[in-house]
Amino acid sequence: xxxxxxxxxxxxxFVSLFNPLAQRLLRLxxxxxxxxxxxxxxxxxxxxxxxxxxxxxxxxxxxVIGTFGDTNxxxxxxxxxxxTLTVGSKREEVKAAxxxxxxxxxxxxxxxxxYVRRMPVGGLLLSILGAKEIVSxxxxxxxxxxxxxxxxx
Numbered sequence: 001x002x003x004x005x006x007x008x009x010x011x012x013x014f015v016s017l018f019n020p021l022a023q024r025l026l027r028l029x030x031x032x033x034x035x036x037x038x039x040x041x042x043x044x045x046x047x048x049x050x051x052x053x054x055x056x057x058x059x060x061x062x063x064v065i066g067t068f069g070d071t072n073x074x075x076x077x078x079x080x081x082x083x084t085l086t087v088g089s090k091r092e093e094v095k096a097a098x099x100x101x102x103x104x105x106x107x108x109x110x111x112x113x114x115y116v117r118r119m120p121v122g123g124l125l126l127s128i129l130g131a132k133e134i135v136s137x138x139x140x141x142x143x144x145x146x147x148x149x150x151x152x153x
Contacts, residue, residue: 037086038064043079055085058111064096065112066146067131074146082153093153104147108138 036055039048051073056063066074077083077096085092099107113135116122122135134141 035087038073038077039084039086040073040076040082041080043076048084049073049076050086055087056112056115058115062094062150063099063107063111064148064150065134066148069144070146077148078146083150085150094150095153096148096150099147099149101142104142104145105139107147108134108141108145113138 034055034057035052037050038053039050041047042049049072053064053073054067056065064077078098080096082093082095085094116135131141131145134145
């Protein structure tokens with residue numbers, strides 16, 4: 001777990017346009033597939049910050065991926081170690097453990113790769129998000145994309 005002093009990574013501009021709509025829709029329920037809202041205390045302000053994330057739920061385990069790298073929500077979760085997941089009216093407190101690079105590589109290769117390949121539009125979705133190396137080069141993806149395993153608090 002490294003704490004970068006550089007500026008946080010930036011998501012593509014379409015994300016800032018889409019996030020407010022996604023937040024409204026996710027408060028209604030699971031209308032956007034495997035997505036959820038994650039609320040984490042800000043590492044500087046202590047104020048709760050909410051953002052949509054892809055929630056990977058496979059085999060009874062759950063993870064969130066910092067698809068766009070070391071963004072603010074990732075940095076906040078790294079410091080806080082806990083968050084609230086919300087889908088519709090369901091809220092759940094969770095503990096978050098960041099995977100190291102080796103575990104992320106295995107996760108991308110052994111969990112996400114097969115999962116995405118089974119989805120008809122999985123590859124296209126990763127391409128749109130600029131994250132196709134998650135499947136094509138898991139080791140490279142693991143170097144720049146944080147992953148947190150979530151467990152009930």
